[in-house]
Amino acid sequence: MSHFGRAGPPDIRDTYSLLVLNITFRTTADDLFPLFDKYGKVVDVFIPRDRRTGDSRGFAFVRYKYADEAQKAVDKLDGRVVDGREIMVQFAKYGPDAERIHKGRILEPAEKLKGRSRSRSPRPSSRHRDDYKDRRRNRSRSRDRSEHERHRGRDRYRSRSRSRSRSPEYRKERSRRGRYEDEKGRSRSRSPIRSASPARSPARNSVSPRRSRSASPRRTPSRSRSPARRVEKDRSPTPKSVSPRGKPDSRSPSPQRSDADE
């Protein structure tokens, strides 16, 4: 894909990975390659894409052969407007194998980590991040995914998808629906019924399940074979609830019908 005709990472022996964020979803590796290659020798450009849709995720990884060139690219391309969007170029913090990377270079690969002792202490001072980059991240960074990083394999996609449709839509829908239901309940019957005829409570309960199915207008292809049976079943309890004392059969044609009808 983004590789130069090779599958998988070409060589990460002495390459510096740069993380390019805030790129447009239409930007491809071919578009970033010439841009980054101008500032140094780009070994590989990789743009993670969604496995479901195949669209770019909005960020890319650019691997440089030399750190000085990578640093230059970061300084020059960071904040550059690409395709109408300001991209953010910074050294990759993590690697594909969760290795520790310093300034884009792998410090301790997983292999070495295993052989060595597991004593690794968090070094906050090790994060020598440039300040000029902080202001970019400061624009909106209030997400704590330290704990959620556990399932960062697939949660990433979900996070991104839900991120945009959860906050705004959720609030909007909730607000709208809440009002709608409220109005409906008030208009129809909510407070008077509950305190006026509590006896109806059980009656409504039996109807609850039926309505539930009605709520989802999902056709039942398998059941469509015997719709009569289902209808009969539903109709059975219906009269029972309406007139538990009176018998439907008792309602035999009465003389009143003539008066009522006519």
Added chain:
DNA sequence: GTTGAGCGTT
């Protein structure tokens, strides 16, 4: 057709 915090592939 849409989106927008973040860290990677056979």
